[in-house]
Amino acid sequence: MGQVAAGNPGGCGFLGEHVVRMLLQREPRLCELRIFDLHLGPWLDELKTGPVRVTAIQGDVTQAHEVAAAVAGTHVVIHTAGLVDVFGKASPETIHEVNVQGTQNVIEACVQTGTQFLVYTSSMEVVGPNVKGHPFYRGNEDTPYEAVHRHPYPCSKALAERLVLEANGRKVRGGLPLVTCALRPTGIYGEGHQIMRDFYHQGLRLGGRLFRAIPASVEHGRVYVGNVAWMHVLVARELEQRAALMGGQVYFCYDKSPYKSYEDFNMEFLRPCGLRLVGTRPLLPYWLLVFLAALNALLQWLLRPLLLYAPLLNPYTLAVANTTFTVSTNKAQRHFGYEPLFSWEDSRTRTIRWVQGVESSSQ
Ligand SMILES: NC(=O)C1=CN([C@@H]2O[C@H](COP(=O)(O)OP(=O)(O)OC[C@H]3O[C@@H](n4cnc5c(N)ncnc54)[C@H](O)[C@@H]3O)[C@@H](O)[C@H]2O)C=CC1
Ligand SMILES: C[C@@H](CO)CCC[C@@H](C)[C@H]1CC[C@H]2[C@@H]3[C@H](O)CC4=CC(=O)CC[C@]4(C)[C@H]3CC[C@]12C
Numbered sequence: 001m002g003q004v005a006a007g008n009p010g011g012c013g014f015l016g017e018h019v020v021r022m023l024l025q026r027e028p029r030l031c032e033l034r035i036f037d038l039h040l041g042p043w044l045d046e047l048k049t050g051p052v053r054v055t056a057i058q059g060d061v062t063q064a065h066e067v068a069a070a071v072a073g074t075h076v077v078i079h080t081a082g083l084v085d086v087f088g089k090a091s092p093e094t095i096h097e098v099n100v101q102g103t104q105n106v107i108e109a110c111v112q113t114g115t116q117f118l119v120y121t122s123s124m125e126v127v128g129p130n131v132k133g134h135p136f137y138r139g140n141e142d143t144p145y146e147a148v149h150r151h152p153y154p155c156s157k158a159l160a161e162r163l164v165l166e167a168n169g170r171k172v173r174g175g176l177p178l179v180t181c182a183l184r185p186t187g188i189y190g191e192g193h194q195i196m197r198d199f200y201h202q203g204l205r206l207g208g209r210l211f212r213a214i215p216a217s218v219e220h221g222r223v224y225v226g227n228v229a230w231m232h233v234l235v236a237r238e239l240e241q242r243a244a245l246m247g248g249q250v251y252f253c254y255d256k257s258p259y260k261s262y263e264d265f266n267m268e269f270l271r272p273c274g275l276r277l278v279g280t281r282p283l284l285p286y287w288l289l290v291f292l293a294a295l296n297a298l299l300q301w302l303l304r305p306l307l308l309y310a311p312l313l314n315p316y317t318l319a320v321a322n323t324t325f326t327v328s329t330n331k332a333q334r335h336f337g338y339e340p341l342f343s344w345e346d347s348r349t350r351t352i353r354w355v356q357g358v359e360s361s362s363q
Pocket of ligand 1: 010038060062080081084188189
């Protein structure tokens with residue numbers, strides 16, 4: 001990037017905030033940053049006093065004209081906006097509208113206004129776990145896997161990713177080709193992770209205990225939010241120089257976080273905060289969990305006219321948590337020199353400190 005302006009739809013989300021802060025800290029050529037989000041965070045005010053012009057724009061990615069106005073004049077767009085809902089809080093139509101139509105609007109905005117580089121936050125969910133529960137064991141971007149989805153969230157991410165990759169090479173205003181690429185994080189953790197916060201509070205309510213539901217042998221891929229943000233910033237920087245290599249490509253987001261089950265991984269942070277995980281094996285038989293997940297889905301459907309019942313456990317979240325899905329790749333290192341910015345120890349310490357802060361702020 002020369003002296004450049006960047007746009008970040010979704011810049012106020014969990015990942016988006018880290019991308020925004022990383023851009024401001026680590027991209028010396030950045031002169032302007034447009035943060036576009038449905039909900040603007042109060043923390044944005046503190047960023048407005050620095051050397052980079054930070055513009056916060058409240059808007060909706062489903063509104064094409066709002067996206068075009070926000071993106072106009074930027075050199076690169078990092079699109080982290082999305083509706084992350086695997087609990088049935090939003091309708092499938094809304095998830096599709098935000099994740100698919102919203103992404104189409106971002107692409108069209110780049111084309112119409114002449115933004116040449118687009119980085120899209122996709123997800124491991126685009127690949128799997130699939131509906132058949134096949135394991136994906138330390139796979140890479142080329143590992144064959146039957147990607148079959150039914151749930152609205154992975155369906156929407158897969159469609160949106162395809163739109164982004166197909167848009168690579170389209171001519172933008174001024175005649176230059178659009179260069180796009182998609183990053184696929186596994187389960188992101190770190191400061192601001194809502195589900196970690198929920199588990200922490202649940203553990204406190206249960207007298208400092210969490211109960212094992214998933215076998216320790218099921219590996220679930222996790223990646224630290226700071227490293228995911230760093231990958232986005234690096235891609236935004238390198239896309240121009242390496243357009244032929246990187247354009248139209250997908251990259252898993254990875255770092256040195258250990259391979260563990262979802263629950264054992266969370267305990268890396270929750271144990272130092274005083275919680276313990278009860279049981280070396282799941283306390284309930286799997287068939288009972290399947291039954292409870294199905295019951296939750298039924299209750300959600302029955303209660304919908306009266307209230308929103310959206311518990312953590314449903315058939316989809318159980319299937320994801322209970323299916324091995326881990327990545328092992330060096331594609332990002334080979335293509336654009338990515339190395340994790342934060343070691344595992346550092347990522348762990350930062351996350352623990354944040355959970356401890358959650359504790360003191362809620363007392
Ligand atoms: N959290 C995770 O473990 C993973 C997340 N991802 C992807 O990363 C991206 C960011 O996810 P998170 O930061 O976790 O979610 P988040 O919900 O914290 O952030 C999403 C942001 O998008 C904004 N947004 C939602 N609908 C919008 C709309 N209609 N118009 C404008 N802005 C809108 C939200 O206000 C929020 O600030 C998403 O695309 C998600 O699919 C991918 C892999 C894993
Ligand atoms: C069965 C429960 C017993 O404790 C545990 C339920 C945990 C689930 C809520 C999570 C397990 C795996 C998570 C998903 C995974 O990390 C991949 C994801 C990628 C995304 O792009 C969005 C978030 C998510 C779907 C993530 C959501 C929460 C889990 C299903």
